[in-house]
Amino acid sequence: MILLIALLAVGAILALGTPTVLRRIDFGGAPVVGIVAWMGAVSATIAVGALALTALAWPGDPPGNSSVGAVAQSLAEIEPTVVTWTADLILPAAMAGSILPVGLVARVAVIHARKWSAHRQRHTELLALLGRVDPAGTGLVWLDHPVPLAYSVSGHGGYIVVTDGLARCLTETQWRAVLAHEHAHLRAHHHHILGVCQVLAGAFPRIPLFAAAPSALTTLVELAADRAAAIRTDPHSLGSALRTVAGHGARMSIAAVEPAPDSLAVRLACLGAAPESRSAARRRAAGALVGTVLLVPITAALAVGLGSVAASLALI
Structure with a gap:
């Protein structure tokens, strides 16, 4: 029971508190650290929830319960009474x-996968009719359209779609920077990261961490692809290409979720930052992340301690 309370405390802190903390950290100079932080918080929340259910359903005393009990000895004294009261409910609740x-x-993931598969198939069919594959074998599909646009399509045999309008309004260096940006999305599997977050947000929209992850990521x-x-x-070429695309009312984003309103300004600011500033930003982001990681178990321990004191006082 004590281990279960500790796990529930950690899970509540991760699910409710980490979105506020992570939003306050400037990951502009270290976007990969930010991705790891958000995905780590999501993974840790899922893992803690699974461990809590395992501890609830474990026959007898679960491993580690005695060591946790040393931290909250007063709660351990009332644990047999609590277990007796709830014994008939533990197994059904765990199941x-x-x-x-x-x-x-699973339901949301299947729906998401079916929609994505159908969308990709329709998209591929339309490109087969309207687009033309780059004869140089560069993985590009061209569209005859005046609006400057470029985006990547993930999956087996991922490719990049570009418009003639984009090629006409960019210089050679800007063109290479835009293609490098889209190739970075495909190499890092950014589409899959966002897909996982969208599934969790659809399944658990009332959990703040899962609801906030798609927009933040x-x-x-x-930023990571930039x-x-x-x-x-070079940063200047990519920044000027982003301004050109934005000036035509288009945007370069792989996500179905709308980015934050100031997303373009943040991207341009990060691209225009001096190398020294970017290094300092990375150090600040890494330090803040380490502090957040250490804060979670400390806060959970305090929560268990306060809970044990409250429970002891209630029985007096």
């Missing part, structure tokens, strides 16, 4: 807690 979330995620994957493209080409 329901395991089956319902898994079933809900949409900006971060764009950084990769800037390293391969």
